Amino acid sequence: MVGMAASDTHRAIDAVWRIESARLIAGLARIVRDVGLAEDLAQDALVAALEQWPESGVPRNPGAWLMSTAKHRAIDLLRRRERLGRKLEELGHEFEAAEEGAAPDFEAALDDEIGDDLLRLVFTACHPVLSTDARVALTLRLLGGLTTQEIAYAFLVPEATVAQRIVRAKRTLAEARVPFEVPRGAELAARLSSVLEVIYLVFNEGYSATAGDEWMRPALCEEALRLGRIMAELVPNEPEVHGLAGLMEIQASRMRARVGPSGEPILLLDQDRARWDHVLIRRGLAALERAKRLGGALGPYALQAAIAACHARARTPEETDWVRIAALYDALAQLAPSPVVELNRAVALAMAFGPATGLELVDTLTAEPSLKGYYLLPSVRGDLLAKLGRLDEARQEFERAASLTRNGRERTLLLVRAAACERGARPPLTG
């Protein structure tokens, strides 16, 4: 790659950083036992690359170059801190061990450990001592290789806020002496669900955006998908990891079909299925299969993926297996009970067994305090009432829903349906 223009080299270094940074930070964190310090060292190595590679060209194995540069810096740094003499000894040990398999295949010698290191880094970045915001920022920064600026854009907050969040998070981890390790036994399940929660949160931030930078939002979905795919390889025996991956793949497959040309939302049953991304659907179905093959009852993510898969498999809305979807929502309601799940179950029941069955369940939810102010409750209820020919009640519900939604286009849609009820026409069917 010698002979590139300097700016080309910089872009090439960005690409190398994107690919290598997480592994680099993870490998360093195992040695220095401090993710903050590890990231600083990795950044130093990046600076060295930016200085040297435009002259020397990008090395054949850029990852190994960055790692060995950072390790030398780690040793220099710790040498200067005399009082850390004992730690230095340990470090020297680790370093030698890592260097042993050096020359011909440095990378291969580290290969087995890289996966473990990455996993340690994931669990550390999503550690429960950190606030959710901090977990998200740290995960995107350390594992996604996103810059502070990119994270700030994506979450519509000032860059300084994100920078501070990350600095504080690193300090909290250091002060709490959070060990750089993969949790074991009973702790593992709880900690894993924290990791999956962070990833899904990032995904939803991008997926359900009602405002914000249009370019960065899909990028968040892509980043979450990438993290989900990485996790699926790091912990291949955990069904929920595949469940989450499958759920995100299938949801993302509808991305280009769910918004109309002028930005209006298009409901699932109205979407043009030809515009669904069939590469992602295939991947999502495969991930769900992997979750199932591992055996046992499906967890909440796998159940949601299975529901999404029912829609993905149906060539037309009429082919949707609503009986199965209702059963899956039933299982989900038992595992992770919530009024929103119940509302979705009611919709599935209505589609499977008729509007009266659905309405029966919806009516039990109207007193639910957590659904007060949730526009989808009156919207669904209005839909079912309209299907039963109770148009006056339906109109009131649509109008109430319109007054509750914050999305202007959704409001328009609801007012149209209310107007249709008033005229006595049966409004178009929607899910």
Next chain:
Amino acid sequence: MRFMMLVKASPDSEAGVLPSREAVAAMGKYNEELIKAGVMLAGEGLHDSSKGARVSFSGQRRTVTDGPFTETKELIAGYWLIQVKSKEEAIEWASRVPFEDGEIEIRQVFEDSEFPPEVLPPEEAERERAMLEEVQRKAAKP
């Protein structure tokens, strides 16, 4: 963004010569890297062109030509579909393919939003306009 890494055919691939065990192992390791990094969406190898055909168009006429085709270097022998953040990242991944010779062509895949609006089905826009009109009509006569 998505890129296709297209593997160009070689005299060997066109002759249906299977790669050595070492080459297959190295490729397996590379694919594993792509998967572990969460960037690989799909990837497949293609049979030699003798098992394929070409359909050419001229107005209403369709002409079918059976393989093999001679211009080996212009043929495609396989592909990867990857999801990355930049063309440079795609180049970096392509550079890591364990080939001794040959060529990989990197091509960016069109994203939906890149199509001009007139290529998209106009029904949605139509529906939206109808809705707005109806709401306005309703607001006009209270």
